[in-house]
Amino acid sequence: MKFIRKNIFNALFIIILLVIVLVPDAKAFLIKGLMEIGFYSPKVENPKEIVTSLNGIQFKDINGNVIDLGDLKGKVIFLNFWATWCPPCRAEMPSINKLYTQFKDDKHIVFIFADADGDFAKSGKFMADHKYAMPVCKVESEIPEKVFAGALPTTVIFDKQGRLSFRHEGVANYADKKIVDFLNKLKNTK
Structure with a gap:
């Protein structure tokens, strides 16, 4: 059970990372969020x-x-x-x-x-x-x-x-x- 849960979290992390890298609006949303907190x-x-x-x-x-x-x-x-x-x-x-x-x-x-x-x-x-x-x-x-x-x-x-x-x-x-x-x-x- 732990092995499956860990794989699900890893898969979700990789999917989120790919979305940020490949989708311009997702990357822009992330950067805009960082701008709002002072970066x-x-x-x-x-x-x-x-x-x-x-x-x-x-x-x-x-x-x-x-x-x-x-x-x-x-x-x-x-x-x-x-x-x-x-x-x-x-x-x-x-x-x-x-x-x-x-x-x-x-x-x-x-x-x-x-x-x-x-x-x-x-x-x-x-x-x-x-x-x-x-x-x-x-x-x-x-x-x-x-x-x-x-x-x-x-x-x-x-x-x-x-x-x-x-x-x-x-x-x-x-x-x-x-x-x-x-x-x-x-x-x-x-």
Whole structure:
């Protein structure tokens, strides 16, 4: 009897482990839970780096409008690279949506959510299905490696002068008070 019970528990453990590894929503759910208990808190103490120029770094929104980061000087830019198939991206989306909702009407902060796949149909459906209000863009130019080296998710924040003030690869809780305070500090700095 003990042998059978032990095998049942082992089989259940392996099934749960496989579900977490193979099902993106299950992995995202686990990561989101870890975010809520304090893991994945982003550090905002990164030094400011100069990116040669933001001019020419372009994104296209769902309506075909081209956004050039060089044209956004004088605004704080929150830029997130993500993909619908990426479990860590999916896990951090609720916190990013909360942050976006808090600042979306602030004329001093611009949010760009760059779908790494550039598939507006897929990413738009994802946003609608999850009731996220964030506008989706796709990359339209070369992106300097200092900004995006290919890891998903990657989030960068530029200050009003176009300096790279924050860069984080991997999942993070962007609804964290440290990020809200950081964005407020950047937008109020000349």
